[in-house]
Amino acid sequence: MCPMFERQEATPREFGRCTGDVPNPDGAPGHFLAVDHGAQVLDWRPDGAGDPVLFTSTRAEYRPGKAIRGGIPVCFPWFGPGRSGRKRPAHGFARLSEWQLAGAREQDGVTTLDWHFDEALIPELDHVDPRRNNFTVDYRQVFGRDLELHVSVRNTDTRGPLVFELALHTYFRVGDVRRIEVHGLSGADYFDQVSGEERTQIGPIQFDGEVDRVYAFGDTAVIADPVLGRRITLDQSSANRTIVWNPGPDKAAAMSDLDFDEWPQFVCVESGNVRHAAIHLQPGESHELSVRIGVEEFA
Numbered sequence: 545m546c547p548m549f550e551r552q553e554a555t556p557r558e559f560g561r562c563t564g565d566v567p568n569p570d571g572a573p574g575h576f577l578a579v580d581h582g583a584q585v586l587d588w589r590p591d592g593a594g595d596p597v598l599f600t601s602t603r604a605e606y607r608p609g610k611a612i613r614g615g616i617p618v619c620f621p622w623f624g625p626g627r628s629g630r631k632r633p634a635h636g637f638a639r640l641s642e643w644q645l646a647g648a649r650e651q652d653g654v655t656t657l658d659w660h661f662d663e664a665l666i667p668e669l670d671h672v673d674p675r676r677n678n679f680t681v682d683y684r685q686v687f688g689r690d691l692e693l694h695v696s697v698r699n700t701d702t703r704g705p706l707v708f709e710l711a712l713h714t715y716f717r718v719g720d721v722r723r724i725e726v727h728g729l730s731g732a733d734y735f736d737q738v739s740g741e742e743r744t745q746i747g748p749i750q751f752d753g754e755v756d757r758v759y760a761f762g763d764t765a766v767i768a769d770p771v772l773g774r775r776i777t778l779d780q781s782s783a784n785r786t787i788v789w790n791p792g793p794d795k796a797a798a799m800s801d802l803d804f805d806e807w808p809q810f811v812c813v814e815s816g817n818v819r820h821a822a823i824h825l826q827p828g829e830s831h832e833l834s835v836r837i838g839v840e841e842f843a
């Protein structure tokens with residue numbers, strides 16, 4: 545099935561993991577790692593010799609019922625505390641559930657993993673209402689020179705509509721968040737989750753302290769990183785919101801699964817349909833969200 549699929553006891557691999565090499569004609573082979581806990585991608589390096597594209601905390605916890613800090617968590621069926629502001633667990637139960645690896649193949653140096661999740665796989669969790677809709681989520685991850693992610697949610701319940709939020713909460717590794725810029729969102733309106741204000745972005749996004757914003761934006765965003773000397777491009781399809789987050793030093797200090805000096809090493813640029821852009825599906829309908837991540841060294 546998978547190039548290598550194992551279930552190990554030791555941290556951080558107590559979950560089933562799928563790992564493999566991405567052949568790279570230009571140099572050292574690339575690498576990826578995904579685990580069945582949340583179907584979470586934890587590592588992807590198109591060039592094995594280069595810096596990781598994704599950030600994973602050195603203090604990330606790998607245990608049932610806990611979200612892994614880093615990589616690409618899937619937020620579903622709600623984002624943060626949900627539209628009511630009261631939902632728990634934060635960001636929904638998908639990132640706390642063991643997904644099924646439905647298929648894995650490698651062709652021409654590109655590895656494709658297919659993950660499956662439905663209501664029968666939700667673990668028993670405090671706060672989660674046991675009366676739930678039926679749904680399926682099929683999630684394809686394609687590891688090559690670019691990383692492609694496609695999430696498809698279907699309402700398989702004949703009883704009524706399925707209303708949900710969905711986001712791919714990508715943690716990007718950066719040299720120093722205080723020196724990066726995120727381009728492409730100038731002119732986009734956003735909700736500032738720190739101040740509670742509606743605002744409009746002027747120019748590139750820069751980071752000076754905590755940033756937590758939900759942008760009404762779903763096109764291409766580019767992270768320009770002068771420290772690591774690279775540009776990361778995030779192409780989004782069917783995302784109506786882009787969430788940009790870094791906790792800054794004060795919030796980070798209160799996070800037990802992040803080392804105190806790690807907050808400048810990442811930025812989250814998250815693709816989704818959240819808040820007012822939540823998705824409504826009638827029985828039998830489906831929704832697909834896709835992103836493509838590419839990396840380019842500065843000349």
Ligand SMILES: O=P(O)(O)OC[C@H]1O[C@H](O)[C@H](O)[C@@H](O)[C@@H]1O
Nearest residue numbers: 611624634635737756787789812
């Ligand atoms: O700590 P977590 O539940 O993983 O959430 C981490 C962050 O996720 C998103 O970016 C939200 O916009 C933030 O408000 C939240 O703090």
